[in-house]
Amino acid sequence: MNDTFVLTATALAALAVAAPFATRRLRLSLAKHPSLTGHARLARRVAAWVPGYAYDEAGFFGSDGAPPDVQSRRRAALQRLQGDFAQRFARSLQATDAARPAISDLQFTGAYRVPFQYSRHLREQLRVPAFVREAAGVTITDLDGNVFYDLTGSYGVNVFGVDFYKACIADGHARVQALGPLLGSYHPCVADNVQRLCRLSGLDEVSFHMSGTEAVMQAVRLARYHSGRKRLVRFSGAYHGWWDDVQPGPGNPLPPRDSYTLREMDPRTLAVLRSRRDIACVLVNPLQALHPNAAAPGDSTLLDGSRHAHFDRDAYTRWLRELRTVCSERGIALVFDEVFVGFRLAAGGAQQYFGVPADLVVYGKTVAGGLPIGVVCGRSRWMKRFRDDRPADICFARGTFNSHPHVMGAMQAFFERFESAPIQALYQGLDETWNARVVSFNQRMRAEGLPLRAANLSSIWTIGYDAPSRYNWMLQFYLRAHGLALSWVGTGRLIFSLNYTQADFDAVLERFVAAARDMQADGWWWHHPQQSNRSIRRGLLREMLARRF
Numbered sequence: 071m072n073d074t075f076v077l078t079a080t081a082l083a084a085l086a087v088a089a090p091f092a093t094r095r096l097r098l099s100l101a102k103h104p105s106l107t108g109h110a111r112l113a114r115r116v117a118a119w120v121p122g123y124a125y126d127e128a129g130f131f132g133s134d135g136a137p138p139d140v141q142s143r144r145r146a147a148l149q150r151l152q153g154d155f156a157q158r159f160a161r162s163l164q165a166t167d168a169a170r171p172a173i174s175d176l177q178f179t180g181a182y183r184v185p186f187q188y189s190r191h192l193r194e195q196l197r198v199p200a201f202v203r204e205a206a207g208v209t210i211t212d213l214d215g216n217v218f219y220d221l222t223g224s225y226g227v228n229v230f231g232v233d234f235y236k237a238c239i240a241d242g243h244a245r246v247q248a249l250g251p252l253l254g255s256y257h258p259c260v261a262d263n264v265q266r267l268c269r270l271s272g273l274d275e276v277s278f279h280m281s282g283t284e285a286v287m288q289a290v291r292l293a294r295y296h297s298g299r300k301r302l303v304r305f306s307g308a309y310h311g312w313w314d315d316v317q318p319g320p321g322n323p324l325p326p327r328d329s330y331t332l333r334e335m336d337p338r339t340l341a342v343l344r345s346r347r348d349i350a351c352v353l354v355n356p357l358q359a360l361h362p363n364a365a366a367p368g369d370s371t372l373l374d375g376s377r378h379a380h381f382d383r384d385a386y387t388r389w390l391r392e393l394r395t396v397c398s399e400r401g402i403a404l405v406f407d408e409v410f411v412g413f414r415l416a417a418g419g420a421q422q423y424f425g426v427p428a429d430l431v432v433y434g435k436t437v438a439g440g441l442p443i444g445v446v447c448g449r450s451r452w453m454k455r456f457r458d459d460r461p462a463d464i465c466f467a468r469g470t471f472n473s474h475p476h477v478m479g480a481m482q483a484f485f486e487r488f489e490s491a492p493i494q495a496l497y498q499g500l501d502e503t504w505n506a507r508v509v510s511f512n513q514r515m516r517a518e519g520l521p522l523r524a525a526n527l528s529s530i531w532t533i534g535y536d537a538p539s540r541y542n543w544m545l546q547f548y549l550r551a552h553g554l555a556l557s558w559v560g561t562g563r564l565i566f567s568l569n570y571t572q573a574d575f576d577a578v579l580e581r582f583v584a585a586a587r588d589m590q591a592d593g594w595w596w597h598h599p600q601q602s603n604r605s606i607r608r609g610l611l612r613e614m615l616a617r618r619f
């Protein structure tokens with residue numbers, strides 16, 4: 071009897087201890103996005119499982135079961151493109167071929183421009199140049215003198231046009247020339263930059279770093295230091311640089327142990343934030359508003375037509391407000407990673423654009439007038455790096471090149487221009503301009519019977535495809551042939567600088583239409599009436615299983 075009593079009491083006590091833990095664990099599981107972007111460990115396992123294989127010549131053109139005449143058209147088209155590229159881009163290609171063996175990044179980007187199944191044959195047939203010699207206005211000129219409209223936006227750095235940045239760098243260098251690259255002391259322009267950053271962000275203190283990745287690291291470290299908690303929350307699909315803790319999925323051999331990847335725009339995430347005591351900060355990349363919970367849309371995974379993007383400003387604003395409330399209630403640092411969108415959406419950045427204040431804001435890319443930079447702005451309560459009452463308990467952050475005079479000079483030149491009337495005027499009706507351009511793009515594509523549609527967050531665009539085709543990624547090469555320069559991720563991310571005039575935009579649109587017409591005529595969008603995005607995905611899975619086993 072006594073034994074039974076003791077056992078029951080022990081079981082109940084164990085249950086009482088375990089139940090809250092189990093509830094918390096369950097809540098956390100529910101807040102994970104069902105896709106692979108929400109399950110980093112599984113995503114890594116899947117990535118490790120995917121077998122390496124490549125289509126041979128026949129498979130390359132006929133992987134969707136296209137009839138022989140369509141395959142012949144595709145074959146002839148690739149040959150034509152090859153000849154065209156070889157002739158027009160001869161010097162740029164020669165330089166690229168010579169440099170490739172010793173530039174790891176070039177080998178990587180070259181291999182992952184298109185889905186891996188197609189990559190090998192494509193690289194054998196169609197070489198893509200990486201070298202250019204000039205940029206001006208909204209164009210880039212390669213080594214052979216070909217002029218392309220720039221849709222790369224220099225990874226987001228180029229907000230105001232490349233000439234703006236050339237001027238910032240030249241002006242900045244002139245300002246600090248007497249000091250040169252002396253490090254450790256500050257050039258007076260540092261104090262001015264700090265004042266402007268505090269004013270712009272509405273925050274109290276600033277620290278300078280050498281890249282966006284590094285600045286994100288510091289923001290998270292500060293949040294951990296001041297909260298005394300170790301977990302960081304990031305959202306499915308969001309990019310915050312390539313530091314281990316913010317990159318739990320494929321691409322990082324060392325899985326972080328202290329990061330939670332949760333669903334964005336979902337009440338289950340709020341429930342986790344409300345109930346746990348171990349969360350130091352929530353990292354928000356507002357670019358995700360264009361494709362919540364999905365990874366950056368690159369053409370290397372564009373194997374069907376299901377890529378989707380849509381920006382709902384009201385819904386995202388509501389989400390940020392909810393995050394703000396719960397973070398304030400729970401003492402969690404709300405960190406806006408504005409490295410990408412910083413000065414692109416509004417003069418006051420995402421805080422102003424969405425009307426939601428953050429505790430820490432990270433800027434980068436554009437803010438040093440075209441030179442490398444990462445900046446953390448924050449409330450004093452989050453920024454301080456030591457404690458008066460415990461002098462040995464510090465939050466260490468250094469960096470040889472922090473506050474480099476030339477970077478700071480270019481930043482000051484950036485801010486002076488940025489605050490000028492002509493640049494501020496660019497923000498007037500900015501969204502209206504770019505939304506109208508997206509509408510005209512989509513109307514034109516529909517009128518032409520072309521299966522393209524664009525979605526945008528202001529001047530950042532994603533191209534989607536109505537065709538359930540395995541070959542949508544081919545468009546990037548047609549666009550290049552028609553004088554449009556894209557970054558290596560292809561049509562998933564077009565970045566326009568704000569100096570694009572309506573005439574420039576119209577010219578880009580005409581080239582898009584011409585490129586897409588060619589691609590259509592060459593048979594890449596042929597598809598069997600029963601082919602759907604789902605059937606493509608099933609076919610690919612079958613293919614992989616067959617290769618694997």
Ligand SMILES: Cc1ncc(COP(=O)(O)O)c(C=O)c1O
Pocket residue numbers: 225280281282283284286309310311312355407408409410434435443444
């Ligand atoms: C939102 C965001 N955070 C951080 C980074 C990393 O910045 P960097 O490439 O300067 O290290 C990027 C880069 O694209 C970014 O878009």
